[in-house]
Amino acid sequence: MAPASKPRVLVASPTFDEVLQQLRAHFEVEANEGPEPWTGEAFIQRLHGKQGALLTGAQTVDQAVLAQVPGLRMVANMAVGYNNLDVAALQAAGVCASNTPDVLTETTADFGFALLLAAARRITEAERFLRAGHWKSWRFDMLLGADVHGSTLGIIGMGRIGQAIARRAVHGFGMQLLYHNRRRLPAATEAALGARYASTKQELLAQADHVLLALPYTPAAHHLIGARELALMKPSATLVNIARGGIVDDRALARALAQRQIAAAGLDVFEHEPQLAPELLALDRVVLTPHIASASRRTRLAMAQLAADNLIAFFETGRALTPVTR
Ligand code: DGY
Numbered sequence: 001m002a003p004a005s006k007p008r009v010l011v012a013s014p015t016f017d018e019v020l021q022q023l024r025a026h027f028e029v030e031a032n033e034g035p036e037p038w039t040g041e042a043f044i045q046r047l048h049g050k051q052g053a054l055l056t057g058a059q060t061v062d063q064a065v066l067a068q069v070p071g072l073r074m075v076a077n078m079a080v081g082y083n084n085l086d087v088a089a090l091q092a093a094g095v096c097a098s099n100t101p102d103v104l105t106e107t108t109a110d111f112g113f114a115l116l117l118a119a120a121r122r123i124t125e126a127e128r129f130l131r132a133g134h135w136k137s138w139r140f141d142m143l144l145g146a147d148v149h150g151s152t153l154g155i156i157g158m159g160r161i162g163q164a165i166a167r168r169a170v171h172g173f174g175m176q177l178l179y180h181n182r183r184r185l186p187a188a189t190e191a192a193l194g195a196r197y198a199s200t201k202q203e204l205l206a207q208a209d210h211v212l213l214a215l216p217y218t219p220a221a222h223h224l225i226g227a228r229e230l231a232l233m234k235p236s237a238t239l240v241n242i243a244r245g246g247i248v249d250d251r252a253l254a255r256a257l258a259q260r261q262i263a264a265a266g267l268d269v270f271e272h273e274p275q276l277a278p279e280l281l282a283l284d285r286v287v288l289t290p291h292i293a294s295a296s297r298r299t300r301l302a303m304a305q306l307a308a309d310n311l312i313a314f315f316e317t318g319r320a321l322t323p324v325t326r
Contacts, residue, residue, distance in 0.1 A: 007073075007315050009052040012059050013037035015078065019304040026312050027052065044068055052311050054078060054304075055085075057291075062086040066093045074314045076307040077324075080104055080161075080294075083217040083244060087326050098310035098320040102160065103302040104294040109164035111293035112212055112242040113172075115266030116153075118287045120210060120238045121145040122264070125284050146209070146236050146263060152176040154208025156201060156224070157215025157243060158185060163193060165212060170194040180204045181215075205232040210240070217244035225249065230256035238264040242293045245270040254279035257286060268293045 009027040011020065014034030023029050030046060032038050037058035038046055044065055047053060052074045055061070061075055066089055074096045077085065082099045090097050118124055122145045129135060129143065153169045155162045158181040169175040170193065177195040179185075184197050198204035201224070205211060211233060215221055225239070226249040233239070239262060241248050250271045256262050258279070266287040270276055273291060280286055294300065310320045 007051040008049060009054065009311060010046050010050045011054045012043055012046070013054075013056040013078070015054065015304045016301055019301070019308050022305075023054070023308050023311070026315065047072065052076070052315065054307050054311060057081060057084045060084050061090065061095075061097075063089040066090070066095065074098075074311060074320065076310040076314075076320070078303045078307040081216060081244060082324050085324070087324055091326065096314050096320050097324045098307065098314070098322050099324050100303040100306045101322055103306055104299050105160045105164050107296045107299040108161050108242060108293040109168060111268065111289075111295075112161070112165050112214065112240060113168050115240045115242065115268060115287055115289070116210055116212060116238060117148055119240065119264040119266035119285070120148050122285070124287045128284075146238065148175070148210065149173045150175065151209035152178060152207060154178045154180070154198065154204040154211045155195075156180050156204065156211065156213050158195070159214065159216070161242070162212075162214040163189075165214060166193045166195055178204050178208055201229065202232055205229055206234075208237065209234060210238040212240040213243045213247055215243050215247065217246055221247050223247070223249045223252075225253070227252040227255070230261055233262045235260060235263065237262045238266065240266040242268045245273055250277040250280055254283060257283050 006026065006028045009023060009029050011029060011031040014032050020029065020031050037056060039058050043059050047069045049071065051071055054076050056078050063086060072095050075085065077099045080099050080101050082097065085097050087097060122143050126143050153175045155166060158179040166177050170177055177193065178198050179195050180198045180201050190197065224247050230252060253265060254277055257265060264285045268289045269291055310322060314320045
């Protein structure tokens with residue numbers, strides 16, 4: 001009897017050789033060797049005839065894509081966020097989807113805190129100032145920022161990453177912690193974190209010295225922070241977004257920064273990545289990074305590994321390890 005053929009799998013964004021090797025032991029693999037991810041039509045063309053795919057946020061799988069790839073059975077996102085996937089359409093088509101929770105929590109929390117410190121204490125702005133040769137003398141009033149330690153941090157989105165940031169804030173920096181979340185945390189979790197619940201985002205925005213966004217993107221979260229919300233924040237406040245672009249109205253944020261309605265921002269995600277609103281690029285008091293909050297080598301390898309393990313588990317047992325549901 002001829003041996004059963006291996007399922008065909010597309011690896012649509014470049015990933016680690018050791019993960020590709022493991023996938024090749026289980027699947028017939030077409031892999032992107034880089035440097036840029038396959039997106040749009042190039043992605044869909046390559047997805048034809050595949051049963052599985054390893055993806056990043058660069059690839060979208062929605063109803064229109066699914067209609068063109070009837071043999072697809074499983075997509076494994078190398079990300080915890082999955083707003084690039086239409087989960088309802090995937091479920092209706094009987095296609096399993098998975099993400100990579102937990103493995104990136106602490107690394108992403110580190111980065112969120114780094115952005116908060118960099119923006120509030122003007123670190124990248126100070127470096128640009130120095131490299132441009134503007135440092136003429138040691139001045140007492142030069143590049144004054146806002147304190148992070150001892151201040152009140154407001155976190156919107158208190159899932160795994162929000163809680164990891166809360167631990168750093170309270171135990172590392174002696175901060176007071178306010179949070180807003182769709183569901184209030186159990187009292188014991190609040191007590192362990194030292195977190196106080198704000199029942200509205202407005203309350204949190206008005207009271208926090210710094211605000212950090214760590215919630216998943218959903219249509220309901222679109223422009224959760226716009227002109228009205230920014231106007232509620234303190235003029236000395238910093239806004240940090242490590243969640244998803246689209247949660248913040250980038251143009252309204254640029255206006256608020258330019259008019260000194262708030263002091264600073266740290267942004268790792270943007271509405272139209274990789275394009276940035278030119279108004280943001282023109283500002284000094286904003287730290288801008290290219291969606292790298294989870295980008296330590298160890299964590300990215302763990303994300304790729306978990307995505308590959310999800311594909312393997314699904315084709316061997318019919319169940320992914322970390323499936324996503326609506
Ligand atoms: C995630 O895992 O969701 C990160 O934002 C990378 O896409």
